[in-house]
Amino acid sequence: MQCDYYDTQRCRSCTLLELPYAEQLAGKDAQVRELLARHADLTWLPPVASAQEHFRNKAKMVVGGTLETPTLGILDRAGAGVDLRGCGLHLPGLRAALPVLADFVTRAGLTPYDVPARRGELKHLLVTESPDGELMVRLVLRSEEPVARIRKHLPWLREHLPALAVASVNLQPEHKAVLEGERELLLTERATLRMRVHDLDLHLRPQSFFQTNTAMAERLYALGRDWVAELAPSSVWDLYCGVGGFALHVAAPGRRVVGVEVSPEAVASAEQSRAERGLDEVSFAAADATAWAREQQAPPELVVVNPPRRGIGPELAGWLETSDVPHVLYSSCNARTLAADLDAMPSLRPVRARLLDMFPNTGHYEVLTLLRRA
Template sequence: MAKGEIVTVKIEEMDFKGYGVGYCEGKPLKVRGGILGQRVAVRVKKGKKGRAEGEIVEVIERSPFEVESPCPHFGECGGCTYQNLSYENQLKIKKDVVLKLLEKEGIKDFEFLGIERSPKVYGYRNKMEYTFGTDREGKKALGLHRKGKFYDVVMTDKCNIVDEDFTKALSLTFNYALEKNLPFYDKKTHEGYLRYLVVRKASKNGELLINIVTTTQLKHKFDDLVELYRSANFSSTLVGVLHTYNDSWSDAVICEKLEVLYGRDYLIEELLGLKFKISAFSFFQTNSYGAERIYSTVREFAGDVSNKTIFDLYCGTGTIGIVMAPLARKVIGIELVEEAVFSAKENAALNGLENAVFIAGDVSKKLREIKEKPDIVVVDPPRSGVNPKALEDIVNFEPEKIIYVSCNPESFARDLRLFVDKGYAVKKVKAIDMFPHTYHVELVGLLEKS
């Protein structure tokens, strides 16, 4: 396959990043936007490390699994990848991807508990970051990035993975911005005022937080917009409206200064009977209902922990540790980001938990300073997986159980192999669909000392 050549392939499988994979001249060709079962003409371009990737020039034969997408933005918006597949087929693809990666690493003789459906298939997201910009025709828009494009924005006012409160906040804000003739930020020139609209909702607790992100290039009072929000017929309770200032050139929501325009700067969510304070910039799982399924699985895999010490590594805002603390003798959480550790301590206090300790620092370094020995170690690392030094230290503690939570099937399978090579056996693996209509999947694995 030469770069620029157009070849015809059938998509025979999907990879863990949502690419379709076909074979040409016996070699794999990754196809962005390809769907299992399609026959497509593909323009070849070389990917990283010599691997071939390609883009679809023409769909010659539709996939037998393809359905009409219920979302009018699908195909143009870059948010979802699987809206044109039935939910059952989405689950099957994710399950097959996980099993293939585990097989590739030689992980066998374990109980695979299948893939659990998201409790909500539509309207499940509790957070959205909308971008102010222009669409491909140059018209003002507020929504998500167009598929594969950095500058273009799609007006996603009919998105079905959020509930009506998000759509209502988006429409109110967009119409207000047009009425006031407020300039939208231009990422090419770095000029303009309105940058992002961030909406967070406590799905289970019914609280709503709206954050308007702007530059400092203009002075504007949002009092009348706040009143519009307050008088809107939201299904949830509006607890706060915020104004964040962000002059950074990077395409990210960065807080350089925060003003509370109304109410408070956080909301309270409940998971498994425990309360969590979520600030405007706190990390929290974006599917609250799915998060409960992950944490319930961690509890199930841990078993009776009434006399156990648990290490919660890469603990973030401490959600897993806090979920385990009411059942355990002691929980020690370690996280690099100090702000996240502050939130973890705050949430432990909010729930009256005195047996949960959270430490700020590099996991691999802090593990060598701790004198206590864990009975169970829970790891929920970043997508890159467990730091090799930290993995070595975990094994040296000789915990009876290791529970591995992951959002990346590839690093999950790789790290399980490393634990197996160091004397642990994979007992159970469960996949949980946290993000319907995307290629993402969450995994929980149980390892025990051989």
């Protein structure tokens, strides 16, 4: 993949870009295998390759520059905006939307936030594209002051960006390196973006998480579904379930599935998908995964965990170790914390694993591992 931003030193985020893609994939696979090397009985399946470009369904753009000439991209070391609206990682719909959104910034009078000077309003533009080509646009502001102007000019944006389905304002008033704040103001009638994965509609709300690479998310959920189907458990917990990707994919007649996620927004999305599919044996709870698991009277036959980079941690790993859960399906985006969690669960031995290249051109990935109680 050739990238002018990388070649001219304007953006070096794709740290592996100079390596041929086959070497990138082989290097990630070798690193993960080395981290889990002490598990001698672990069977490794071939890694799953991704498209190297045009795969990102989400653009996280720092807004810089001036009101007349805003930049959408990143900030340099001095805090000045570097425009990356032509980034080759983004899906085509995102690339087409960014120039329109830059014009909207100027039209609506949304002064870019100046980090060194600590003044201005618009901090980030977060844009997500669905598999159907619809868009969710979130504007991260310092305050509510520009909201009236945004509402006034929203008809212009909808006219010039017909793919726009969901728009919102997120309020992040603090001067710190945090992408978004807790408050979200919905600007459109639609509250969710439909993320079609296989024959299942997942619903993404503004503050819900979804995998950045839709094609790899499809492969991940299909792999999890197939591995669970082989075991045919009658009960499954999906901890850190997000918008319900694993829980809804592993649902089957006669199988009780419970998804647990700390974000009420994500749980509301998962419940919407469950209701549309008529999956009466699937339910979701908005709760801390570890606390919820410890409160239950009896464990299920299989637990799915899909934690953030920090892993599941010693408390949940300890609970799983002392429980009678026969199988665990662990989806990890950080094999170092995965390895630490496995060390804390010696009775649950990894028997099968596969790396999926969720983030080409970087050192990041997803690895799915099936654990069986010894």
